Amino acid sequence: MSESTSETESESSVEAKGGGGPGWLEKLSDTDTIQYSGAYATSGVDNSVRLDNFCDDFKVEVIRLTEEEMEFDMIGIDPALANAFRRILISEVSTMAIERVLIANNTSVVQDEVLAHRLGLIPIQVDPRLFEFAGNNTPNEKNTIVFKLHVRCKQNGQRIAVKSNELKWSPNGSEFLLSSEDSKSAGSSSKPRTYTSFTCSQDSLSEFSNNAISVMENILIAKLGPGQEIELEAHAVKGIGKTHAKWSPVATAWYRMLPEVVLLEEVEDEAAEELKAKCPVGVFDIEDIGKGKKRATVARPRACTLCRECIRGGKQWEDRVSLRRLKNHFIFTIESTGSLPPEVLFTEAVKILEDKCERVIADLS
C-alpha cells in the first residue's frame, strides 16, 4: 500500500530539477501523464479512470470572477481534458464578428483593407447563441448584424480619432442598395433590394427589444485629418476562432498546474532568510521555532512562477528545495472578449466537448 502511494505521488507531479550539474542543464522530469490503464499493472496498481472516482475527486473552485475574467481551480482532471477545454475555448466557441465591410467612402489614411481588418477585430457584445451560422444563406435578421459608421472631420477642425463607439447598430439591416437595383428598379413598388434581406427589424425581436447590440467601446479604428471622411457599413456574422482569430471568444484561455514547493530539509536561520529574500514573488515565509531559531516555511506556493531563483546558487539549494507541479490540479484562467461572460463560455465549451463525444459515440455505434 505504501509503495503504491509513493508511486502514484511521483507520477502526479512534475518536478523541476536544477539538474545537479551546471546551471544550463536544467530540465524537467515526469512531465507526461500516463493514460494507459495497465501501465502499472506489474506493481499492482490500476491506472484506469473510473467514473465514480472521477465524480468523487473532481472539484471546481472559482477563485476570481469578474465580467471579463475568471480564474478557477479544476481539481482531479487529466491534462488532456483540461487542454481540450482550453482548445475549444480558443477556437471552437462561436461569436459574432464583422466579416464584410461595405465602404461607401474612405478618404482617411487608413487603407480600405486595413480598416476592414481593424473593424473585424472589434469584439461585439452580443450573445452569439441568438444567431445562426450564415453559411451560404442570404444575410437575414437571424444571421447578420449590421453596423454603420459615418464619421467626418471638419474641414478646419482638429484631427479626430474614430473610436469603436461610432459603430452604430442598424437593426433594419443594410441601407446600401445593390448596384444593379440602383438603375433597374428604382421606381418599382417593392422595397429596394439592399445587401441584406431582413424580414423584420432586429429590434422588434424580443431578444434585442430592450438591449441594443453594441461593440466594445474605446477601440481606436482610425484617425481623421481635416476634411477626411469614413462612411461604411459593417456586417457581422457568426463564426468560430478556428476560421479566424476575430471569432475567438477569449483574449486567451490557459491553465497552469498548481505549484507545490517542498522543502526537502529544514532550512533555518540565515539560510531561511536568504531563501525568503531569493524568491521575487514571496513564496517562502519564516516562522519562529523558539530559542531564537527561525525556520523557512512554504507560505504561498500558489504564487510560484517557476523562476527557479530559489534553487539557483549551487547544489545545496537544489537539495533543499523541490519545485513541483500537481498534474491533476489546474488553475484555469479565461479572459473573455465580452460577448459572453467567462463562466458561460466555459459551459459552452463543455457543451461542445459533449457534442463531440456524442458524435464519436454515434459514429462508433
Place this chain on the structure above:
Amino acid sequence: MPVHGDSSDRCNNDNTVPSSSIDKQFLAAPIKRAVDKYQLLPEFLKMRGLVKQHLDSFNYFVNTEIKKIVRANNRIVSSIDPSIYLRFKDIRIGEPSVTVDGVTENLVPQTCRLSDMTYAAPIKVDIEYIHGSHGHKIRSEKTDVFIGRMPIMLRSCRCVLYGKDEAELAKLGECPLDPGGYFIVKGTEKVLLIQEQLSKNRIIIDTDKKGNINASVTSSSETIRSKTVIQMEKEKLYLKLNVFSTKKIPIMIAIKAMGMESDQEVVQMLGRDPRYSALLLPSLENTMEFSTNRLVVKSFEMYVSISSSFIPCTELVIVCFNFKCAKEGIYTQEQALEYLLSKVKNFNCPSSEKDGKVIAIFKDVFLANVRVRGNNFRPKCMYVAVMIRRIMDAILNKDAMDDKDYVGNKRLELSGQLISLLFEHLFKSMITDVRRAVDHVLSHRSRSSRFDFSQLLVRPIITDGLERSLSTGNWDVKRFKMHRKGMTQVLARLSFIGTLGHMTRILPQFEKSRKVSGPRALQPSQWGMLCPCDTPEGEACGLVKNLALMTHVTTDEEEGPLITLCYALGVEDLAFLSGEELHAPDSFLVVLNGNILGKHRRPQAFASAIRTLRRTGKVGEFVSVFVNEKQRCVYIASDGGRVCRPLVIVDKGVSKVKEHHMKELADGVRTFDDFLREGLIEYLDIALYEKDVEPETTHLEIEPFTILGVCAGLIPYPHHNQSPRNTYQLCRMDTLLYLLVYPQRPLLTTRTIELVGYDKLGAGQNATVAVMSYSGYDIEDAIVLNKASLDRGFGRCIVMNRLSAINQKYENNTQDRIIRPDREGSDAARMQVLDDDGIAAPGEIIRPNDIYINKQSPKVTKGPPRTRLTDSDYKPSYQTFKGAEGELCVVDKVALYSDKTNNLCIKFLIRHTRRPEVGDKFSSRHGQKGVCGTIVPQEDFPFTERGICPDLIMNPHGFPSRMTVGKMIELIGGKAGVSCGRFHYGSAFGEPSGHADKVEDISKTLVEKGFSYNGKDFIYSGITGCPLQAYIFMGPIYYQKLKHMVLDKMHARGSGPRVMLTRQPTEGKARNGGLRVGEMERDCLIAHGASMLIFERLMVSSDPFEVQVCRVCGLLGYYNHKLKTGVCSSCKNGANISTMKLPYACKLLIQELQSMNIVPRLKLAEA
C-alpha cells in the same frame, strides 16, 4: 576669510597628491562622464544631418565653385573680330522652377516625382557684351540671362525645402524625416554616389608589378589633370609622362630641360648624404648613353675607377660628374629640349610653335600642380628632387613606402565636385559652341539682321548634359579623359534605413572584377571614418564602403590665407633657399596640399601654432597639420574630400569637455559649434574612454559606437555577434519590404536608432519568439508562425505597383481620347473599376484583365491634319490590368499630369495587401533569415504559465553555428523591457558607457518580474496539454519581413507559350515559362529507369515534331500535301520514306549541321 582658507587648503592638498592620483579620482566618477558626452552626438547630427556631406558639397559648388569656374572662363571672344566679345560677370542659380509655354512656375519636389520632371533651377548669368550692326559696336549689359537648368539637390540651399519646418514640409508633400541629398531627374530619385579616389597632388611611393619603385603624382589643376611618374628601373631613374611617345625619359634630361643644367645642383638638392648620391649615379650616367662619343665611354671608365676608390665625398663625385657631362651629348637645356621634342606624341604642330612645345609641356602637363611663374622652373626641379629623395628613402628603407589603401591617401569625391566637373566641361563646350556660332555669323559679310551676342547664348548643352549624366550615371569629360559609368543610382526606397544607407555609400575606384585582396581588406585607418561592417557580399565586397556615423567629408578651403599664415609663422620660402638646403638635416619641409611651401626649423612649434590657431577658430576647423618625422615634413591639408571626424581634445591627460559644458549643452545654451569654436572638440583626419586617458593621449572619442555606420547602428549588441553576421544583416537591410501595415518600434533600441529616427519609421514588429523545435517544418532556419498572430495583423504588408498611360497626340492633329465606359455591353464586366470619365477610380478593387483606362486611338495618325473625327475613326486601345490571379488589388491613387510634350499622362498606383504565407521570408536584426515553414493555429501553440503564446517559433539550431549572441541578449533585453515598461538599449560597445544594458542588469529585472534570470520559461504543450520537458528560451525579438515573398515567385504552368526557334516552352516566370527537367533530374529518371516519364517530359510535353526520313539516304524529307506522301528531296522520290517523331530541336540541329556541310544521316531500324 576662513572660507577662502578652506578652498586654498584644498588646493594645496590637491597639489600635494601626485597628479596621477588626482586624475584617477577625478575620473573615477563613472556615470557622469560617458552618458554626458553622448549628448554631443544628437547635437552634432542636428547641426550636420545625416547626409550633410552631400549637401555641403553641393552647397559649396552652388555658392562658390560655380563662380570660380565662370571666373576662370569668363570671356567669349570671336576669333574673326577680337573686339567682339562677351564677358560673364556673375553667375547664380535661381529658385527651382519650370517654364512651360513661356509661363514660369515654381517647382516642388513632389510634383517632379509625380509628373516625371527634373527638379532643376535656372542658371542665370550677368553679362557684358558687344552687339551692333553695320559697323556700330555698342557695349551693353544684361542681367539674369538664362543659360541652362541645373538639377537641384533636395534640402540643399537652393532647394525649396531648405530651412523649412515639419508643418511646411508636410504642406509641400515631403516627409519631414527624409534626409534629402539626392536629385530628381525625370521623375526618378537619383543619388550621386560618393566616389573614392586616390588623393590628388600627393607624392605616392609604391612598387609596380616588376618590383620597381614608383613615385607618382596625380596632378589636378583647374585646367588639366595629368599623372607624372618617376620610376627607378635597374638603378636608373626615368620619367614617365603620357605626352611623350617613349615610355621612359631619363630623369636627368627632364631636369636639364627645365634649365637645371648643373648636375651638382641636382645632387645637392638630394642632400649631403652620400648614400643618395650613390643611388643617383646610374641615372647621371644615363644622360651619357645618348651620345655615341667614344670619349664619353672612356671617361665613363675613368669615372668608374674614381668611384670605386670609395671616396665618400660628394663634392669629389660631383666634380667627376661635371667632368663627364662636359663631354656629354645632352648637356644644355637646348639639347635636352631638342631631344625631348622628338619624343613628343602626335607631333604635328607647325614649326612656329615647335620651340615652345616642350617648354609648354613642362609648364602645364608635367607636375601640373606645381605652379610656374614665367619660365622659372626651379619649384618644379625642387619638387622632382623631393620625389627622387622619397624614392631613395624607399630603396634604403622599405618602410618609407606608401600604402595606397590607407584612408589618408584617399579622397572622397562628392556630388558637388562631380557636378562641378561636369558643369565646367559643359560650360566650356558651350563657350566653344557659341564662339563657333558667332564666327559663323560674322563670316557672312552680308548679314542683314542685327547681330546680338546674347541671343546665341541659349543653348541646351548645359541643361541636357547635366540631365543626361545624372539620369544615366555616365560621366564623360573628354578633357580629363574621364569616362566613368554608374555614378548615379536610383535611390533605394524599400525602407527608410536603406535610403539612408544608400546616401552614405562609397563607390570604389577599382573595377570590381579585379582579384586583389589589398583594397578589400579592412584598413586600420578606416577606424571611425568608414563603417567596418557595412559592405556588400560578393564581388564588390570590401570595395563598396559606407561612411561611419560621425564622418564628415571636407570641402575645399582657400589656400591663399593659409600660405600667408605659414610664411608669417616662420616658413622659409623655397625660392630663397639653395638646393642644398632643401634636404638640410636641421629643418623640416612644409608641404601644403602637396605643394612645397618652404622649410621650417622648428616643426613641432610650427604645427602646434597652427593647431592653436585652428582651435581658436582663426583657421578653418578642417585644416589638418601633421609632422612626419620620418619624411622630415610638416604636412598641412586644406583640400576637399578628406574624411574626418570630431574628437574631444585632451590636454595633458585631462579631457577638455567638462561636466559644466555638457550641462550647458543640455540646457540649450551651447551648440556643437560652440564646442568647436572654444577648442574643446576638433576634427581629425584619427583613446576610447576617459578612464583610459594617459598623459600622452591627445584626443578622446565622443562615443565608441560612432565608428559604425547608419545601418550597422541598428543592430542591437553587434559587438556580441560574429562579425560576418552583422555584415549579412546590413546586406539584408535594403531588401526589407514595401510597406508594413502595423510597424513597431524595436523594444531593444540603440542610440543610433534614436538618432537616425528609425524609431519613428520602423520596418518590423516585435514578435514573441520561442526558441524550440516544433513540428519538423522548422528545419533549415524555417520558422513556424502562429495563425492567430497573423489574423491579428502580424507581418501584413502592402505592395505597391505603378501603371501608367499616355493620352498621345499625333502629328495629324489628332489625339487619343478617353471615353465613358460602356455599362451594358460585353465588356461591361471588365469595366467595373472605371469611373464615368473612363479612368479607374481610386478605391476600386481591380481584378486581372480589368480595363483600367478606356482609351481609344484614332485609326489614322499620320498624314495631313484631320479634324472632326467621328466614333468610327477611333479604335479601342484600352489597357488591361495584368495582375496575378487570386490577388486582390485595389486602385490606390490616380494621378494626372502633363508630360514634356504636353500629353496627358495618367499614373495608377495599385495596392495589394498581403498576409504572410508559407514561404515568405522573415529576418531578425542579426543576419538570421528564415522562411515561414508552416502556420499553426494558436491552440496548437505552446503557452506559458502566464498564458503567453509565442508569435513565432524558431529552431535552436540557428544559434550554435551562427554565434549570434546579440540575438539572445536582444531576446532577454526585450523581455525585461516589456515587463518593466522601459525600452532597453543595445548600442555597440555601449556597456561601459551605459548605452547598452548589461545582461546582469537585465537578468535582475527579469527575476524581479518573476521570470527566470536566463529567460527560459516553463511551457505547456498546446497539443497534449502537458508541460514540455525543457524550459524554453522565450521573449520578444524584432523581426522584419523581407521583400522575398512567395506570391512574387510562385509559378507553374500547364501549357503555354513556346519559343519560336526551338518550339520548346519558354523560360522564366515573366514569360509564363515551363519548369525545366534539367540534366540532374534527367539523371535521376534514368537511374530509376523511368523511361516513359523521360520520354513524356523531354519530348511529348516539350517539342514533338513529325519528320519524314528517307530510309535510303538517311536525310530528312518533307510531306507533300498534294501527293499525300513524304518525299525525299535528295533522292527525289517518296519510295522509302518513313514517318517518325523527333524533338523539334533535334530536327533543327540536323538542319543546322547540314548548313555547315556536315551530313547527319539517320539510320532507321525496326523497333
